[in-house]
Amino acid sequence: MHLYLTEAIMTLYNSDDGATLRSMLTTPNGMFDTEAPNGTKFPYITFSVISSPTDRTFCDNDDIPIVQFSCFGDTIKGQSSKSVLQIGTELLNLIRNTLLAEARGYTNWSSILLNTFKVKDPDKGWMVVYEMEYKLEKTR
C-alpha cells in the first residue's frame, strides 16, 4: 500500500534536488522507509504512512495519505542540536515543493503540513516530527 508514495519520496531524496539533504545526513542513505537499520548513527530520517482515511476522500479516484517524517538528531547539553532543525527545514523544502511530481498515475496533488513538534528521544537524542497530508488525484 502506498508504494507509489514511498517510491516517490525515495526517488526524490536520491535525485539532484535531494543532494543538499543527503549531504547533511551521516550517510548518503540516511532516509529510511518506516525504520532505520540497527546501529544507524544520528542524524537520519524515517518516514511512514500513518493513515489513509478513505472516508475522507471526495471520490474513489482521490487518496489522502498522511505521512509522518521523523528527523532524528543528537543532543548537545540536553538540547537538540542545531543540525536536526536544519535537516528538518531542508526536508520540508524538498517534500513540499516537488515530491509528488514523481508519483505515478496522479494528475494533481497538494500537500499540507498538519503538525510539527520536537520530542526528546529516550536514546539521548531528539526527534523532530513533521506530519504531512497529501491530497492526490488520480488520472481520470
Add this chain to the structure above:
Amino acid sequence: MSKVRLSWYPAAFLSEVDRTINRRLYQASEEYEQLVQASFGQAGKPKVVSGKLKESIKSGKVRKNKYRVGTNVDYSRYLEYGTSRIHKLPFFRPTFYTYFSRFKRLFSGKF
C-alpha cells in the same frame, strides 16, 4: 397601514448556539475517547498488556467550547510517534483521521 415590529434577541440566539456547540463537542470528544480505546489490540495498534494506557485515555472539558482527549501516561508519546529504538504504533492520530467524516457530521446538522 399596520406596522410590523421585529425584535432581535442576540443574547438568546448566541447562547443557544453556544449550548449546541458545547453539546456536540462533548459528544465528539466522548466518541473519540471510545474509538481510541476500542482500537487497542487491532492490527498496527498497541496491544493491551496491563491496560494502563487504554484506561488512561480520557476526554474532558478544558474551557468554554474546548475539549481535550488525551492520556497522562509517559510512554504514550513513544508509542504514538516512535523513537530511534521503538517502532511506532500510532493509535491517536489514525483514529481521528479515519473517523474524521463522522466527527464532521456531528457539526453539520441543524442548530
